[in-house]
Amino acid sequence: MNNLDDLFRQEASGHSSTNSSEQPFDKEAWTQKKQELRQWAYETIDSATTAILQSGDEFQRYLDVQSRFDRSSVSNALLILMQRPEATRIADFDSWKEQGVFIRRKETGFYILEPGEEYRREDGSAGISYNLKKMFDIAQTTANPKREQPAYPDDRMRIKALMDRAPVPIVIGDAMPPETHALYQPDMRNIVIRGGMDAGDIFRSLAQELAHAELDRGDGRYSRSDFTFHAYCASYMLCKQFGVDTSSFGFHRVPEKLKDIEPQHIRAELTVMKDAAHDMARRMNRMLAQQRQQQRPEPAR
Secondary structure, rough: OOHHHHHHHHHHHHHHHHHOOOOOOOHHHHHHHHHHHHHHHHHHHHHHHHHHHOOOHHHHHHHHHHOOOOOOOOHHHHHHHHHHOOOOOEEOOOHHHHHHOEEEEOOOEEEEEEEEEEEOOOOOOOOEEEEEEEEOOOEEEEOOOOHHHOOOHHHHHHHHHHOOOOOOEEEOOOOOOOOOOOEOOOOOOOEEEEOOHHHHHHHHHHHHHHHHHHHOOOOOOOHHHHHHHHHHHHHHHHHOOOOOOOOOOOOOOOOHHHOOOHHHHHHHHHHHHOOOOHHHHHHHHHHHHHHHHOOOOOOOO
């Protein structure tokens, strides 16, 4: 029998020489690097917040990203916009690997923020630290992006899903003002919609008025003019998410009042828009999921 012990001696010798040349783990340098990455992320988010207000096209690009990642925070949508604006589905290395998907060679990841540990501020209030997480878009992987194309519901089902569990009643109006397709009435707590419209106009106008209803706290102080742009943006994001034509939307300019405030306050306003769209999308997806479940054929016995 051949003596193969020399293979193990060579392996051990190789590891020892490699390890001897490696530098010991420097926790201080690692901590410093993490802090630098966080600082880069915060500065990038602030600069992106300012940049999207410089033109309607830039603002619309942000809305497109936020519509695809409606569960992501505004800050993370801005980070995606600045690093990989064409992304459609993202995950970290391990998550892709668990799905049997691998990152293509020479692909570089991009960063988003994820909540870390809770801490106590000097004033006694609680805060959450954030860490940078490296992500990869599906286009950077071995997965087939064509299989990820969304299957949109038909017009009727899409509108039914939009109306499902609406926060206020929706009624057809016989005497709508000219050029008005739908209207949320805070005093009546209902939405009046014009009859006889096509599916696209119904969805676009109804989504906008439902956004107004979502934003109204019901305390009698709701001002439509304060939230006109918010509801318009929420409707746009919902249309993008569910495959409704958005060519009638225009973002030629962004309201000046958004440009005159600090970046963190701008993001607070963007969050209002995002949350309104997300709440409607969540109801729609719940109803559509139930519908798909009911349509599944029963397994043969």
